[in-house]
Amino acid sequence: MDQIYSALLTMSLGVAGCILYFWGSNWLLGIIFPFRGQSHEQAARNLRIASSVRPWLFLGPALFFLFLYLVYPVIDSLRLSFMGRSGEEFVGISNYVWLFNDPEFQESLKNNVLWLLIVPAASTFFGLIIAALTDRVSWGNIAKSLIFMPMAISFIGASIIWKFIYDYRPTGSDQIGLLNAFVEYLGFEPQAWIAVPFWNNLFLMIILVWIQTGFAMVILSAALRGIPEETVEAAVLDGANGLQIFFKILVPQIWGTIAVVWTTITITVLKVFDIVLAMTNGQWNSQVLANMMFDWMFRGGGDFGRGAAIAVIIMVAVVPIMVWNIRNAQAQMEDR
Amino acid sequence: MTGLKLTNIKKSYGKTDVIHGVDLEVQKGEFIVFVGPSGCGKSTLLRMIAGLESITDGDLEISGERVNDLPAAMRGIAMVFQTYALYPHMTVYDNMAFGMRIAKADKAEIEKRVTDAADMLQLTPYLDRLPKALSGGQRQRVAIGRAIVRNPTVFLFDEPLSNLDAALRVATRIEIANLKEGLPDTTMVYVTHDQVEAMTLADRIVVLSAGLIEQVGTPLELYNKPANTFVAKFIGSPAMNISKAKLSKAGDSSVLALPNGNSFEVPISSAAGLEGQDLEWGVRPEDMLICQDNDTELLSGSVMFIESLGEVTLLHIDCGGEDSVVAKLPGIADVKKGDQISLTAPADKLHVFDNKGVSFLYL
Numbered sequence: 001m002d003q004i005y006s007a008l009l010t011m012s013l014g015v016a017g018c019i020l021y022f023w024g025s026n027w028l029l030g031i032i033f034p035f036r037g038q039s040h041e042q043a044a045r046n047l048r049i050a051s052s053v054r055p056w057l058f059l060g061p062a063l064f065f066l067f068l069y070l071v072y073p074v075i076d077s078l079r080l081s082f083m084g085r086s087g088e089e090f091v092g093i094s095n096y097v098w099l100f101n102d103p104e105f106q107e108s109l110k111n112n113v114l115w116l117l118i119v120p121a122a123s124t125f126f127g128l129i130i131a132a133l134t135d136r137v138s139w140g141n142i143a144k145s146l147i148f149m150p151m152a153i154s155f156i157g158a159s160i161i162w163k164f165i166y167d168y169r170p171t172g173s174d175q176i177g178l179l180n181a182f183v184e185y186l187g188f189e190p191q192a193w194i195a196v197p198f199w200n201n202l203f204l205m206i207i208l209v210w211i212q213t214g215f216a217m218v219i220l221s222a223a224l225r226g227i228p229e230e231t232v233e234a235a236v237l238d239g240a241n242g243l244q245i246f247f248k249i250l251v252p253q254i255w256g257t258i259a260v261v262w263t264t265i266t267i268t269v270l271k272v273f274d275i276v277l278a279m280t281n282g283q284w285n286s287q288v289l290a291n292m293m294f295d296w297m298f299r300g301g302g303d304f305g306r307g308a309a310i311a312v313i314i315m316v317a318v319v320p321i322m323v324w325n326i327r328n329a330q331a332q333m334e335d336r
Numbered sequence: 337m338t339g340l341k342l343t344n345i346k347k348s349y350g351k352t353d354v355i356h357g358v359d360l361e362v363q364k365g366e367f368i369v370f371v372g373p374s375g376c377g378k379s380t381l382l383r384m385i386a387g388l389e390s391i392t393d394g395d396l397e398i399s400g401e402r403v404n405d406l407p408a409a410m411r412g413i414a415m416v417f418q419t420y421a422l423y424p425h426m427t428v429y430d431n432m433a434f435g436m437r438i439a440k441a442d443k444a445e446i447e448k449r450v451t452d453a454a455d456m457l458q459l460t461p462y463l464d465r466l467p468k469a470l471s472g473g474q475r476q477r478v479a480i481g482r483a484i485v486r487n488p489t490v491f492l493f494d495e496p497l498s499n500l501d502a503a504l505r506v507a508t509r510i511e512i513a514n515l516k517e518g519l520p521d522t523t524m525v526y527v528t529h530d531q532v533e534a535m536t537l538a539d540r541i542v543v544l545s546a547g548l549i550e551q552v553g554t555p556l557e558l559y560n561k562p563a564n565t566f567v568a569k570f571i572g573s574p575a576m577n578i579s580k581a582k583l584s585k586a587g588d589s590s591v592l593a594l595p596n597g598n599s600f601e602v603p604i605s606s607a608a609g610l611e612g613q614d615l616e617w618g619v620r621p622e623d624m625l626i627c628q629d630n631d632t633e634l635l636s637g638s639v640m641f642i643e644s645l646g647e648v649t650l651l652h653i654d655c656g657g658e659d660s661v662v663a664k665l666p667g668i669a670d671v672k673k674g675d676q677i678s679l680t681a682p683a684d685k686l687h688v689f690d691n692k693g694v695s696f697l698y699l
Contacts, residue, residue: 228421230417230421231421231422231424233388233415233417234417234421235434236387236388237386237387237408237413237435238409238435238438239407239409239439240434240438244438248434249423252423252425252426253423253425255425
């Protein structure tokens with residue numbers, strides 16, 4: 001109960017503070033540069049100054065917090081990545097040298113590439129297929145809501161759900177994991193799925209695919225609906241069958257949207273952390289970069305230099321995709 | 337030879353009937369135009385011929401073969417859509433070649449047919465362009481080209497000019513007329529709500545209303561001998577003026593007793609049984625004349641509104657009926673708003689309909 005009260009209090013204080021800031025700063029601006037009761041020239045000058053200051057005043061808090069939580073950490077991470085364990089003595093590029101020789105880093109890098117290849121492709125593919133199919137059936141909207149629902153679950157929550165699905169009990173005892181129960185029903189030995197090296201990566205990826213398919217589906221479904229119906233009819237008259245219409249008429253027309261969906265999921269995948277943390281914590285060869293960074297920075301490692309170096313690597317990998325993604329999205333909007 | 341035959345064609349969406357049984361026989365190489373107000377079912381009928389809508393009941397034959405259950409692509413038809421429906425991601429060449437590529441036609445053959453069609457429509461310089469780099473008129477020509485490449489036996493047009501501006505519409509209309517001359521064996525079915533397109537392009541016009549055919553005939557037949565008041569009002573602009581009267585004498589020619597007390601003899605025969613009954617008679621605005629000394633007055637009233645177009649003057653006259661009467665007089669008429677005016681017309685220009693709106697000529 002106390003938590004609810006404090007949450008409500010924080011929220012109302014926050015909103016009130018915002019109103020007070022915008023209203024108050026505008027009022028202050030009016031006091032400093034008054035335009036009533038001035039000579040015409042002075043009033044025009046004050047009005048001009050006030051209207052050029054106002055956007056900065058209103059954007060100020062946003063810019064300040066953006067700098068504090070986005071720009072400053074980037075710069076400081078870069079600095080820390082050249083520092084030693086405690087972040088105090090300069091060690092040059094030795095953190096990076098260590099990183100590229102570290103077997104765990106190589107494993108993480110390999111796993112990340114695997115995630116990167118499989119998850120965006122699978123999510124976009126399933127999203128596209130589901131979007132195309134659900135547009136054709138009467139219960140499509142219900143199916144869509146159900147498939148979209150995992151989007152509303154946090155990654156940790158999703159991991160807990162899937163932990164139950166993958167749960168393992170020794171042979172002979174009752175299986176509470178859905179997958180093992182099924183496997184046993186089919187007459188096979190139950191497995192500790194998330195502890196099987198290499199394949200456990202795939203089992204973790206399924207969780208993210210499960211979450212992201214809904215996202216891909218919603219965006220692609222909207223794009224599919226934007227395609228003029230006549231082009232499909234023209235293709236029908238031209239003799240194209242269902243598959244040909246899908247791949248030669250529909251997909252090419254939404255290619256830009258597919259690319260945006262793909263890259264957006266790619267960026268999410270590059271940052272994948274919670275699922276690995278909750279499911280395996282990087283054990284059994286399932287480590288990824290973000291979880292490794294967290295390990296070195298805050299947990300067992302406690303090494304600011306090495307943690308920051310990993311963070312920089314992740315950022316360097318994300319930035320080009322991000323830039324491409326934004327350009328693509330802008331090109332899409334100009335086309336409209 | 338019959339190019340296209342519709343026998344008792346019906347269409348229902350669930351319990352709603354849209355097309356109520358249409359019979360039509362179209363000769364091979366004929367240019368048929370479907371006209372009618374919005375929602376009359378003309379586009380639905382066209383889409384049923386195309387195979388884009390299923391046929392609820394009745395038979396559709398193309399070149400003597402029943403095609404009800406044949407997929408659209410195998411009916412030997414091609415269609416030009418109102419919105420062009422070009423594939424936006426393909427060049428002009430690929431748009432036109434798509435159908436033949438799907439049919440796995442020979443590469444050289446595809447190239448020949450596409451370049452021929454492009455030649456015919458002056459599209460050769462644009463073959464490598466995407467549709468978005470073309471003007472509206474060029475896009476419509478590509479859509480026509482795509483249809484020509486399919487070498488169809490029946491060519492369907494669904495309001496192809498309505499997305500073009502006025503000047504382009506006239507130019508494209510002439511191009512379509514030329515296209516028809518270049519393809520004498522191809523049956524063409526053209527849907528429009530614009531009666532000028534219908535009158536200028538059609539060999540025969542099919543007037544539709546509420547899912548039924550009102551009349552089929554050449555443009556001038558429809559103009560001169562409309563079968564009922566619907567066709568009479570729909571063909572011709574401004575619409576025909578329709579008024580009430582009684583039949584005072586039947587026979588080889590009919591004598592109308594007008595509400596103003598005058599009798600007017602019309603050279604249209606009528607059955608004796610109709611004598612004394614209520615009827616409707618019509619006269620086109622362009623057939624109306626201002627009464628001279630000995631003329632029998634048909635209508636009279638005060639001028640409410642004058643439209644001077646230079647070549648003609650349109651007078652809107654309040655004659656006491658529900659709708660105002662329109663008279664189209666040649667040149668610039670010397671009439672002022674509020675003038676009392678009395679009108680007549682040559683007897684052979686009158687149209688007479690029974691109390692159900694059916695023309696005496698078709699009873």
